[in-house]
Amino acid sequence: MKPPGNRAGNAAFALLAVALAAFAATWLDAAVSRDRAAARTAANRELVAALELTDLCLFTEARYTRHPSQADLHTAFQDHPRALEHFPSGSLLPPPAILTEHHGRLGR
Amino acid sequence: MAAWVAKQRYLIDYTVASLLRRKGKNLGLLVVYTLLIFMLASVMLFSHAVRREAAQLLEGAPEVVVQRMVAGRHDLVPGDYLEKMGRIRGVQAQRGRLWGYYYDPVVFANYTFMVPVAEAPQAGHIAIGEGIARARRAGPGDVISFRSYSGRLFELTVDKVLPAESEIVSADLVLLSESDFRAFFGIAPNLYTDISLRVANPKEVRKVAQKIADELPDARPILREEILRTYESIFSWREGIVLVLLAGAILAFAILAWEKAAGLSAEEKREIGILKAIGWETSDVIKMKFWEGALISLAAFLLGYAAAYLHIFRFSAAFLEPVLKGWSVLYPHFDLAPSIDGLQVATLFFFTVFPYTVATIVPIWRAAITDPDAVMRA
Numbered sequence: 001m002k003p004p005g006n007r008a009g010n011a012a013f014a015l016l017a018v019a020l021a022a023f024a025a026t027w028l029d030a031a032v033s034r035d036r037a038a039a040r041t042a043a044n045r046e047l048v049a050a051l052e053l054t055d056l057c058l059f060t061e062a063r064y065t066r067h068p069s070q071a072d073l074h075t076a077f078q079d080h081p082r083a084l085e086h087f088p089s090g091s092l093l094p095p096p097a098i099l100t101e102h103h104g105r106l107g108r
Numbered sequence: 109m110a111a112w113v114a115k116q117r118y119l120i121d122y123t124v125a126s127l128l129r130r131k132g133k134n135l136g137l138l139v140v141y142t143l144l145i146f147m148l149a150s151v152m153l154f155s156h157a158v159r160r161e162a163a164q165l166l167e168g169a170p171e172v173v174v175q176r177m178v179a180g181r182h183d184l185v186p187g188d189y190l191e192k193m194g195r196i197r198g199v200q201a202q203r204g205r206l207w208g209y210y211y212d213p214v215v216f217a218n219y220t221f222m223v224p225v226a227e228a229p230q231a232g233h234i235a236i237g238e239g240i241a242r243a244r245r246a247g248p249g250d251v252i253s254f255r256s257y258s259g260r261l262f263e264l265t266v267d268k269v270l271p272a273e274s275e276i277v278s279a280d281l282v283l284l285s286e287s288d289f290r291a292f293f294g295i296a297p298n299l300y301t302d303i304s305l306r307v308a309n310p311k312e313v314r315k316v317a318q319k320i321a322d323e324l325p326d327a328r329p330i331l332r333e334e335i336l337r338t339y340e341s342i343f344s345w346r347e348g349i350v351l352v353l354l355a356g357a358i359l360a361f362a363i364l365a366w367e368k369a370a371g372l373s374a375e376e377k378r379e380i381g382i383l384k385a386i387g388w389e390t391s392d393v394i395k396m397k398f399w400e401g402a403l404i405s406l407a408a409f410l411l412g413y414a415a416a417y418l419h420i421f422r423f424s425a426a427f428l429e430p431v432l433k434g435w436s437v438l439y440p441h442f443d444l445a446p447s448i449d450g451l452q453v454a455t456l457f458f459f460t461v462f463p464y465t466v467a468t469i470v471p472i473w474r475a476a477i478t479d480p481d482a483v484m485r486a
Contacts, residue, residue: 007117007121008121008122008124008125008128009117009120009121009123009124011124012120012123012124012403013120015407016403016406016407016410019406019407019410019411019414020410022410022411022414023410023413023414025414026413026414026417026446026448027448029417029421029446030417030421030446030447030448033421033445033446034445034446034447037443037445037446038445040273040445041161041164041165041445043271043273043274044165044273044274044276044277045164045165045167045168046168047168047270047274047277047278048165048166048167048168048169048277049168049169050224050225050226051222051224051225051278051281051283052169052170052203052205052225052304053166053168053169053277053278054166054169054170054173054330054335055166055335056158056161056162056165056166056276056277056339057220057237057239057275057276057277057278057279057280057281057440058158058276058432058440059432059434059436060217060218060239060279060280060436060437060438060439061218061434061435061436062218063209063218065434066209066218066220066280067220068338068339068342069330069334069335069338069339070173070175070182070302070330072175072177072180072181072182
């Protein structure tokens with residue numbers, strides 16, 4: 001039996017083909033843009049080295065979210081010993097690794 | 109093989125026609141499903157790209173930063189610590205860093221004041237980050253006034269604005285001369301915020317940090333590898349909002365899948381009954397429903413993922429901005445270098461497409477193995 005010319009499946013295949021092409025295009029775009037972004041990254045790395053920066057400027061709302069790697073050992077209780085975290089970005093940032101790994105150094 | 113392909117195509121034709129009969133419901137499902145994947149993929153792509161960017165940029169960070177702790181808080185480091193650290197074997201260079209925070213009541217923003225290692229501006233002059241230039245609407249030649257903590261007003265001329273492409277590290281920076289910094293914050297000449305060390309041999313970094321901790325018990329060395337580790341875990345799936353988002357999405361998805369798996373509508377049952385009555389085999393019905401699940405979930409995955417990619421890397425993660433911004437007034441505008449983690453994409457695919465397809469098949473299998481007459485009468 002000859003299939004009908006106007007098949008419903010063809011439309012679905014066309015949609016999937018478009019979606020698949022868009023998916024493939026993201027990988028292609030990532031590869032092309034990465035090369036273009038390399039110069040910007042290199043320039044920024046030089047700036048980091050020249051200014052001796054230690055952190056990314058992602059969250060400027062509190063000192064321990066602006067410089068999470070430099071946060072002091074009592075960051076979560078910075079205002080008073082029972083103060084809870086109250087800055088929104090505190091819920092995005094984990095405590096710095098050094099705070100969770102070296103319990104023995106809390107005395108310092 | 110050709111016969112098999114032809115059969116699958118007929119099944120797909122039938123599936124699509126069947127989906128189109130319940131156009132509203134299935135279109136709604138596709139939209140919600142696509143949005144769910146868009147949200148998850150956006151967070152995933154953003155966090156991976158930020159982590160990668162951080163790892164690349166912070167390779168230039170000092171090997172060791174030494175802070176001084178007093179009563180559990182940072183304190184200024186006396187200048188003689190520089191000399192003591194210089195005597196430690198393995199330390200190639202040591203420098204007292206001067207930096208601090210300033211809250212600007214004019215625009216309600218926090219700035220980072222810093223004295224650069226080299227090419228510091230002259231006294232009375234500053235270089236500012238693009239974020240500050242935007243917030244204060246200032247450019248080269250403009251004068252910005254800051255009231256110091258002693259109450260004195262400092263008028264500083266903007267020499268230059270740091271490049272906009274560097275906002276991810278410099279949006280809130282105010283670079284000024286050492287004399288201005290000390291006068292502004294009232295810091296005595298022989299005190300520093302912290303000390304940065306260069307260590308010639310990377311293998312000796314830990315040893316050097318150990319020696320510092322032994323010789324200066326109030327010093328707290330922070331290694332570059334610790335800085336990098338801090339950013340490796342940023343936006344990690346275990347943390348805060350990502351977990352909430354993920355949990356919410358997974359719950360929503362579980363409800364969706366449960367709704368599918370828990371039972372079929374009377375219309376769907378009747379459809380299966382009719383198909384079986386006219387001679388379809390149980391395996392054909394299951395295959396047809398497999399294609400239904402696969403078509404919807406695959407289309408949702410591909411479209412949701414591609415939209416998330418555009419959102420993060422072409423529209424600067426606009427939907428995530430309110431979450432990331434929090435209470436910050438200064439928020440850097442930055443473009444992340446696109447980077448895709450294949451394993452992450454595969455994980456997302458497995459946890460979204462696979463369960464939905466299975467959830468579609470299970471109830472159909474239950475309905476398809478029962479007697480057509482009973483199914484139609486149910």
